[in-house]
Amino acid sequence: MSATAAGIDGLALVVVTFNRSGYLRGLLESVAALDPAPERVVVVDNASTDDTAAYLDSAAAGFPVPLTVVTLTENTGGSGGFSAGIQAALELGAQWLWLMDDDVEALPGAVAALGKWTGTYDCIHGRRYDEAGNPFFWQHRFIPLLGVHVPVRGNVFRDSAAFETNVGCFEGMLISAGAVRAIGLPDPRYFINGDDEIYGWLASLNHKVAYVNDFVLRKVRPQKQIDLGIRHLNDSSDLSRFCAMRNRGHTAGYLRSHGRFNRAGFAAGTLLTAAKELLRLAAVEHRFSGAGALWRGWRESRAILRDAAWQPMPPLSGPSGPAVPRDPETGRMVL
DSSP states (O other): OOTTTTTOTTEEEEEEESSOHHHHHHHHHHHHTOSSOOSEEEEEEOSOOSSHHHHHHHHHHHOSSOEEEEEOSSOOHHHHHHHHHHHHHHHTTOSEEEEEESSEEEOTTHHHHHHTTTTTOSEEEEEEEOTTSSBOOOOEEEETTTTEEEEOOSOTTSSOSEEEESOOOTTTEEEEHHHHHHHOSOOGGGOSSSHHHHHHHHHHTTSOEEEEEEEEEEEOSOOOEEEOSSOEEEOOOHHHHHHHHHTHHHHHHHHHHTTOOOHHHHHHHHHHHHHHHHHIIIIIIOOOTTHHHHHHHHHHHHHHHTOTTOOOOOOOOSSSOSOOOBOTTTOOEEO
16 A cells, blocks of 8 residues: 555655664654555754664665665754755655654554545644653644744644644654745754744645644653643753744744734743743753753844844745755765
8 A cells, every 4th residue: 555545645754863773763663664654764864973874774775665864964953954854855756744853653554644634734743642652742823923832722623633723843744845845944043942833834824734633653752741731841951942042033033024023922922931941940850050051042042133134944946946965975865
C-alpha cells in the first residue's frame, strides 16, 4: 500500500537530528515499519559529533524507501535544520512534508490516518502520546495581539474530529509544498523556540491549519513536567529560555510585516513569556539560575526590534526551491 493510496502523494518525512543517534535509530526503525510509508525520508544531521553520521551511512543502505542525508557544517538549531531539510525535500520533488524531531516514533497507520485529511487542510497536526503512553496536550492558538500561543481549554475534539487553529508545531506538522512555497522556508534566525509557532501562523493567513483527532506519534524522550490543569509545563534549557526571549524580536517583525503588531499588547505578551519561563524554573526545574538567560534574550530582542533592515523570509519561486549542493565523494547534500 503506497502513500498515494492513503491520499498523500509525494510525501517526504523531514527529520532534524543533533547528537541523539539512539533516538534517531528508534525513529527510523518505526518509519521503516510504516505501511503505507512516506515516499522518501530526508534526515538533516545538524553537525552532530557523536556516531550519527556512521549510523546514517549504514541505515541508508538498506532503508525501504529512499533516505537522503543533509549534512550541515554547523549546528543551526531546529529552525535552521528544518529550513535546510524542507529545501532539500522540495528539490527532490516532495508535495507534502511531514516534519519531526528525532526524539519521537511514528505509530503504525500514521500515514493513512493523516492522509484522510489532506483534501481538506494544507497544514495538519496529528496527536501524540508522551513517553509514558498518555495523550500529550499540545492544542493551542496564537494570539497576534500578544504575540504568544495559549492553550485551548477543554476537549477540542468534543464536537468534531478536527480543530482548526492558527499555530504550528514542527514535532509532527504535515504541510503541503504549496503552502511552504507561499510562506517561504522556516526562519533560521530563530535557532530554536518559536519558529514553528510563527510558521503555523503564517500558514493560517492563507491556508487551513488543523489539529486532528488521530494519534500518529509517540514521544520517547522523558521530560520533567507539572500539570497546570489547562496544560503541562515541561522542563527546558537556558538556551531555549534565551531564544524564547530573543526571538520575540523576530516574531514582532513578522507581525509588523502583516500589519498585526500592537506595541502594548506585544509588551504584555513578552511579560507573560518571561513569567512562564520563571514559573518553569521554579516549579519544574527547582532553580532560578536560568533567569539571566531571559534578561540576555530580552536585550537582544530589543536590538532586533530596532533593526530597520529586518525582513521576513521570502516566498519561494519555482517548483522545487533553491538547489542544495552535494559532496562530490559521498553524494550527500551539504549546507
